[in-house]
Every structure is written in C-alpha cells, then in structure tokens.
Amino acid sequence: MRIALSALAAGLLFGAGLALSDMINPARVLAFLDVAGQWDPTLAFVMFGAVLASAIGYFASRRLRAPLLEKRFFIPETRQLDGQLIGGATLFGIGWGLVGFCPGPAIAGLVFGLWQPWLFVGAMAVGMLLQRRLAAPRTPMASPLAADA
Numbered sequence: 439m440r441i442a443l444s445a446l447a448a449g450l451l452f453g454a455g456l457a458l459s460d461m462i463n464p465a466r467v468l469a470f471l472d473v474a475g476q477w478d479p480t481l482a483f484v485m486f487g488a489v490l491a492s493a494i495g496y497f498a499s500r501r502l503r504a505p506l507l508e509k510r511f512f513i514p515e516t517r518q519l520d521g522q523l524i525g526g527a528t529l530f531g532i533g534w535g536l537v538g539f540c541p542g543p544a545i546a547g548l549v550f551g552l553w554q555p556w557l558f559v560g561a562m563a564v565g566m567l568l569q570r571r572l573a574a575p576r577t578p579m580a581s582p583l584a585a586d587a
Contacts, residue, residue: 441507453546459484462547464538464554471535522573529565 460466461484469478499511534540539547539558547555 444507452542453549456543456546462543462550462555464543467534467538467540467543471538526569 456462459480461481466478467481469476470481472478496513499505499513502511504510530540537554537558539555541559541562544555544558544562548559
C-alpha cells in the first residue's frame with residue numbers, strides 16, 4: 439500500500455507540475471520546437487529541472503544500498519543502442535513534433551476533458567500493445583548495486 443500511495447503522490451505531483459508549467463499545452467511544446475519562428479524557451483527550463491532531478495536521483499542511488507520502498511534499484515545495465523531504442527526514440531520525436539504531446543503531458547491533460555489527449559493516449563496504448571506483441575524481448579533492467587547487496 440505504501441508503494442501504491444507513493445506512486446500516486448509522485449504521479450499527482452508530476453501532473454501538477456506539467457499543468458502548472460503549461461507543458462500539457464501542445465502549442466507551447468510546438469513553439470519550443472519552432473526554432474526558426476516564434477521560439478518559446480519555456481520547455482528548456484522544464485527539461486533542465488527534470489535532468490537536475492534525475493541527476494540527483496542517480497547520485498543518491500550510488501550512495502544508498504536500496505530505495506526507501508523497494509529492495510533494490512531498477513537501473514538499466516545496458517548502454518548499447520539497438521534498433522528498438524532508436525526506432526522508439528524516432529517515433530517519439532516524430533509524434534512529439536507533429537502534435538506537441540508526449541506521454542506524461544498527454545496523460546495529465548486527460549483531466550481537462552479535451553478530445554486531443556484522449557486520442558493521443560488511445561493511440562499510444564495501441565502502439566504499446568503492438569510493440570509488446572511484435573517486438574523481441576529486451577534485456578531486463580537490473581541494478582549495478584545488486585551485486586554489492
């Protein structure tokens with residue numbers, strides 16, 4: 439129950455941050471990508487905050503034996519680029535550039551009742567199902583700290 443409640447709290451905080459920063463607005467995202475026109479740098483500040491929070495998390499994972507609510511960290515071991523990663527990143531970038539949504543803001547945008555996030559999330563769910571059925575299994579995530587435990 440503690441894990442579910444902490445995940446809910448983290449998701450609500452993340453969604454509130456996306457809404458507060460207006461990152462659920464596809465026009466703001468598309469304006470960030472429009473470097474030759476009316477460029478809006480707001481998303482760069484949001485990205486900087488995300489990278490900073492992630493860096494702190496990775497730094498803490500090297501100092502701690504385990505996270506607060508799990509027995510071990512789940513950090514990918516592989517650093518290799520493969521076709522699935524490159525293909526997924528390409529599809530992500532194309533979709534983001536075309537419609538201005540990525541998964542987090544689209545899911546956060548569902549609460550506002552507009553049809554666009556619902557269409558995006560539905561298409562994303564279909565894509566996830568297709569990927570699971572058609573793609574070869576990938577290497578599972580493991581912790582480099584697991585050997586130390």
